[in-house]
Amino acid sequence: MSRLFTCSRCGCQRTAADLNGINLTATGWNDDSAAYCKRLAECKSAEADETLDWLLDALDADDAEDAA
Numbered sequence: 001m002s003r004l005f006t007c008s009r010c011g012c013q014r015t016a017a018d019l020n021g022i023n024l025t026a027t028g029w030n031d032d033s034a035a036y037c038k039r040l041a042e043c044k045s046a047e048a049d050e051t052l053d054w055l056l057d058a059l060d061a062d063d064a065e066d067a068a
């Protein structure tokens with residue numbers, strides 16, 4: 001049984017393996033207040049959507065350069 005943590009951006013629950021930013025403490029209490037989805041495509045937050053849009057735009061620009 002792996003514990004689930006909550007993404008602070010989109011609020012979905014994931015295992016520690018799928019999240020970044022979890023503060024693993026020596027007390028065994030893991031702080032997920034700053035956790036966020038490791039894979040942006042799976043994060044449902046508006047911030048992740050904006051970042052993905054930006055990345056796709058950047059990729060399109062690269063393709064245009066190659067074609068020119």
Ligand SMILES: [Zn+2]
Nearest residue numbers: 007010037043
């Ligand atoms: Zn998320």
